[in-house]
Every structure is written in C-alpha cells, then in structure tokens.
Amino acid sequence: MIDTLIHNGLIVTVDDAFTLLAGGAVAVRNGRIEKVWVPVAGDALPAARETIDAAGAVVMPGLVNAHTHLPMSLFRGLADDMGLHQWLQEHIMPAEARHITPASVALGAKLSCAEMVLGGTTTCGDGYFLVDHFAPAVAQMGMRAVLGQGIIDFPAPGVPDPAQNVAVARDVVARWMGRAALVRPSIFCHAPYTCSARTLQAGKAAAREMGVLFQIHVAETLEERDQAVREHGCTPIRYLERLGLLDDHTLLVHAVWVDAQEVAIIARSGAHVVHCPESNMKLAAGVAPVPDYRAAGIAVGLGTDGCASNNDLDLWGEMDSAAKLHKVHRGDPTVLDAVAVVRMATIQGARALGLEQLVGSLAPGKRADLIILKVDQPHLTPLYHPASHLVYTARAGDVNHVMVDGQWLVRDRQLLTVDLNDLMDRVNRLARTIANP
C-alpha cells in the first residue's frame, strides 16, 4: 500500500538526463520515493492512502538552500545599502551582542524555516552559534538540515571563551549525531581571517574524526584575498590547501576571489562550493567563477546567505539571479543555462552538503522531499520548457504543497507545522526591542 500517490503532474526528476515526465506519477511509501513513472492510459493506479491530482502542476525535488544563518532572520532588512564594515560593526554585531540568546535563536530559526518551507526549500545548510538551542526548532519545523556549530577566535554567543570554541563544537556535534532524523550536525569555521591556523586545523580534525561536514566562508572579498596574501604569503584557497583542510567533506562558501589554479586545487581535493549570488551582489563582494567550477566538475550548490544580508531565503530569486549574473558578467548569454541552475538548486546542493544519496532528485529509494508548483498561472503561461520557467519565472508563492521525508509540511500554501501568526507576533515583539535599543 502506497502512502501518497501524486499523479497527472509534469515531473521534473532532476536525474542525470534531466528527464521530464508529462502526466507522470510519484509513489511515496514510508517516507521514501517508491516509484517515478508515467502510468499507461487505462491502467489502474496503485492503491494509496492519499492521492494528489497534480494537473496543471510541476512536481520536483525540494530545493536545497546550501548556505544560511537561520537565526539572522530576526535582523532581516535592519541595515542595508552600506559598506560591509559599517553594516557589520555598527549594526549587525551590536544587534547580535544584545539580542542573540538561546530563546531568540530558536525563534529566528523557526521564522527562517517557515519562510523556506513555504517557498519549497526542503533542505538547508546552516552555520551559526547556539546550535543546541535552535536545532530542536528546526526539527520541529520538519525541515532537513545540516547545522554547523560556529567556531571563531572571538567571544561568540554561547562561547564566551574562544579557547573553548572547538571543544564546544565537538560537544554540539556529539550531542546531535543521530539524535534527530532530519537534522545533522556539522562544524562551521567562520573564515580563515577570523580563525587561526591552529583553530582551523582543530576544527577540521574534529569534523574528520566525527565524520561530519566542515564548512567555511572563504575568499568572499578582495580585501580578504589581499590580506591573506599579506599575512600568509598566499591566497585563501591555497592557504586552506596548505593547512590540509580541503577534501570531499569540506564546503567552501562564497569562493568569489579564486583564480584558475585554485579552481583546479578545489577540483582535485573533492571539496564543494556554495554560490550565494545575491549576497555577493548586494554586499558588492564580487562574482564567483561559477562556470569554471562547473567545468572543473566541482559540485556547486546555491545559497541565500543569511537574511540580514540578502534579505530573504528565497531560492527562486537566487536561481534567477545566478543564471543572469554570470551571463552579463561573462558577456555570454549561453553560460549557466536553466537546467544547470536547477541542478545547482537541487542535486548539486545536496551533493555539496553530503546528502546526495538521500535527496536532490526524484528517484526510487531516495527520501521523499518534493514540492508541487502550481503552473497554471498567467506568469507561467505558456510553458514551453519547464527548466526555463523554474529559473526565470517561478516564484516562492507558486509552491502549493511541500513534502519532507514523506510528511506534508505545506498543503495549499498553508504551513502545517507551526502557528504562523503566533510565530510572527513573537518575532515582531522582539523586533521592536531590536529597532529601539
């Protein structure tokens, strides 16, 4: 007996051949995808507890937002249109110092999950502090997540003594190993310029020993690159290589200022990249060499970065921006075509987070993380090429139904896992104190 049968849809499998199945069906049992096929006309459909008619809809894998800072949705739009230094020093860090607490990170994380799930993002890769205090909220929201406990050589929320940063992260990872079905712990070293070589190596050693993903912001700005050359005699990627941090469990976030030789270094190491085009644009960081990463066979996921810089967690906008940014930057309208970008937002992001065997495409045996988009709408009419519509035209509000691990989180655009008005009321009360310190 099937648990959920979805039929009559346009199935975008995101398999290796990017197979599209018009009038296709997906069967889900015990949280797994059992079968993906086109039923023969006249044949009886398998018996199912629940049947969804997806006429006028696209069925596809849930999106993977490979870089977030979940609690920072509390600071969404607090400060914009200013230099990174002023933004961070005068606005974000003071707000974090005052308002990031065990209670507030859970609240912010819930808000972020609500936004993401409603928009069809079913998995996120996150890096922040106080993971112990918001991982339960993420689990409760039903999202799949890789949560990196932050390591930085400064006092941080929950880690007043930086000498303890790696030890704290080890404890967090140990506590969350296997504890929640959908939430995996990870180690997140903030950046090569905020962590010493010793800290970076200890962080990576901990990640290696415990078998978890090692994440790091790297080569985000030109200033960072030039500082690395001054201080370490080489660029940031070469520095990480020298420290032995690059392998197939390392996720490089941003990776904007990376030269051709470094692209080869990353490819050889098996490390993955997260591209955050809108954050890089808004903060004027630069344009990452994404077409080169892809040509070198590096898995490149897409991320929104935190809400405080972007200012949303909308992977549809991120896909659109990625596809267009690289075209104008390279002066070539053929780079990063729509299919490539859909892959980045799904299977490539899953690969970058080490979840490729579980999610990122609709294939028998994978966990049932899928979304159903309503495409019989004016802005999606007519429909010649589904990938084009997904990248250039579809929006978060077009997502009607969202399933993670076989459970519905959203039905008919309504979030089932939280009282949204209560959540927003609590955020708004806190935001009033943030706005008026």
Added chain:
Amino acid sequence: MIDTLIHNGLIVTVDDAFTLLAGGAVAVRNGRIEKVWVPVAGDALPAARETIDAAGAVVMPGLVNAHTHLPMSLFRGLADDMGLHQWLQEHIMPAEARHITPASVALGAKLSCAEMVLGGTTTCGDGYFLVDHFAPAVAQMGMRAVLGQGIIDFPAPGVPDPAQNVAVARDVVARWMGRAALVRPSIFCHAPYTCSARTLQAGKAAAREMGVLFQIHVAETLEERDQAVREHGCTPIRYLERLGLLDDHTLLVHAVWVDAQEVAIIARSGAHVVHCPESNMKLAAGVAPVPDYRAAGIAVGLGTDGCASNNDLDLWGEMDSAAKLHKVHRGDPTVLDAVAVVRMATIQGARALGLEQLVGSLAPGKRADLIILKVDQPHLTPLYHPASHLVYTARAGDVNHVMVDGQWLVRDRQLLTVDLNDLMDRVNRLARTIANP
C-alpha cells in the same frame, strides 16, 4: 462622500521626502486620490461607500513597468540561454512571422496585462506592432498604458510595406488620441540600426506634431555601438542627438553603452531612460550607467522588456536585480539604495512616460492607481524599513489588492477583469501550434 477609504495601513507615499505614514489612510473619490493622512485616534473616519482595513499591509502607488512588448508573452520561454542573433533569427522572428496576427496580439496583451496587474503593476509603457488590435484588450483589462506603434524599415506585422511605417504609426496615434481614458498612443521607432535617419526623423516629427511620447531602443549592445561608430562616425546617443531626436518627450530604452559625455547630452536634452536590468543581464548586453543617469538628474524608469527575453513582467524581481546588479558592478554596496529603486519603479517611471502629473505617487489630486501588499508574512517579517522590503524581499504574489483610476482590478489576489482560465486555455491552445510549427 468618499468612494473608497483605505485605513490602518502603512502608507508608502513615494512623495519627494519618501514620507511613510504608519496607521495611515487614503481616500479615493471619482477615480482621484482625495486625501492621504494619518487619522487622529478617536476621530471619526469620513463616510465612504467602501472601507478597506489595511492592517498588516503596505499601501503604495501602483508600479510602472516602463518597457514591455505586450504580445510577446506568447513566446515566454520559447528560447533561452543562447546568443541574441540565434535567439532572434532562429526562434523569435520565425515565431512572429507565423503567429503574430490581429487576434494573437490581443490574446498576448491580455495575458501580459493579467500578469502585470496581479503583480501590482498598474501602468506600462509598450512598443509593438498592430497596436490597433491590442489596445482595446489593454483598455478592457483596465490597465493604464502608453502604447507605442512600432516603426521599422522592414516588413512588420500589419505594415507589409516599410515605406508606409510612419504613416501607419501616425494613423494609429490619431485613432487612439483621447479614445480610451487610460490608454495613450505613442511612436516607437525600433532602433537606430533598424530605422534609417530619415525614418527616425519622420517618426520623431510625427510624435512632436501629435504631442506624444517618442520611444526607441538605443545603445543596447556593444555591437550596436561599434556599428554606429563605423556607419555614422559616432556612438548611438550622439547620432540621435545629431538627428535632433532628443527632448523631454523622448524615452531611451536600455541605454547601456553610453559614455560620460553622452550622459550629459541626455541630461541636457531632458530625455528619459528606461533601465531593463534583467533583460540586459540575460542577453549579456551589459550594465547601463544608471547611477550616473540618476546623478545627472535624468529620470530613469524600470522595465522588464518583453516576456520572450526576461521571461516575466515582474517589476519586483526587476527592482531587486537593479539594486543588486549595480552594487556588484561598481564594487560599491551603497549605490542605488532601496528608496532610489522604489522611486524608479514608481514616480520615475511615470515621469519617463510623461504621466508624472497623473500617477507614480500617492498625493491628493493624482489618479487613484494604488496597490495593497500583505506584509504579515514570514518572508516580510520583521519589518524595519519598508523600502528595503519592497526592493529586496517583496514579490508579486504579495499583492492583495490593485486599484487603477479608482477601480478595483484585483481583490484578494483575484483578477476581476477577465476569465483567467479561459484566457490561459486560449493561450495554451495557440502555444501548442507555436511549439509544433
């Protein structure tokens, strides 16, 4: 007696001071904005036929999409991710030759208006052929529009003999002068490289005599600029100046490859610019010097360009892209701040189209073109700075109610002026023949 009273909203007036009125009200009578104010607590509200409680919502001027090709929504996503020449010669022009007819342009225009109005765009500036055949559809949809009849020195839909192109345009303008309350005719010369000097001057002369807007694509690509230098001995903007085409009734579309001296030429002439960032990105045309235009006092509106290149008519995405593109392009996160971009999408677009006295801001005496956005949603929570949210976070689907000229076109996200399912069915039937020629 007021016709419509909207109260309890966060009013984004887009006046010169960008005044925000929390708990504000707007009164509409006879299609005009009568009053915009913050009612004193305890005072009775004026009597009104209809009262809208805008709690949890932003009330703002309808958006102005200053450059579209309405019928081309029929080709939305037909061909993507290829060079301009291949796209135009192998896909768009053959499709136009086969499928652009008096009946199909009306259908495509209705689809475009449906998309725009549902997303809060209340005015558009358009350029295409067969205006006689789709202007009635635009009027029926209730949108405000400036419709430019196309002039090009090749056989075109409805103008088989290019020698008649200006005469046909004159006739179209004459027929539509004062005919529909919300639809104004205009002259649209396609480009300096597709119209002879004589055609351009005759087109501008016709526009001058009849007192209508003269629109032209110009300096879109580097190839166009270099060709102009080869053929005319000067760059496209200088060429238009030499031909006497620049004045305050001229709208320059794209204006990407424009040098500092040309910016001064445009500013001195009083001509206006439409910036189409997403079209320029997707076709890899380049990045227009928008911050320089604004610094020189030139009115810069925002446009989506036609659906065949963009692939939607979503001015929210266009605002987001504009704000971010120029930051990364200039390496400066302070350029084009959110308030500037909201102005471009409203009052500056209205100015560019010659409609500034009528629309583009919420002020007593202006026509009542306004939209109400639902902001009590996770992706818009919390709300510190409204302009930031409008540019970086809000989406077309957040628009709940849309009024043009005092008439509701959208209530609770439902379009009132057309049977949407019937319209989409008709488009889809035509699209099947377009996809399988």
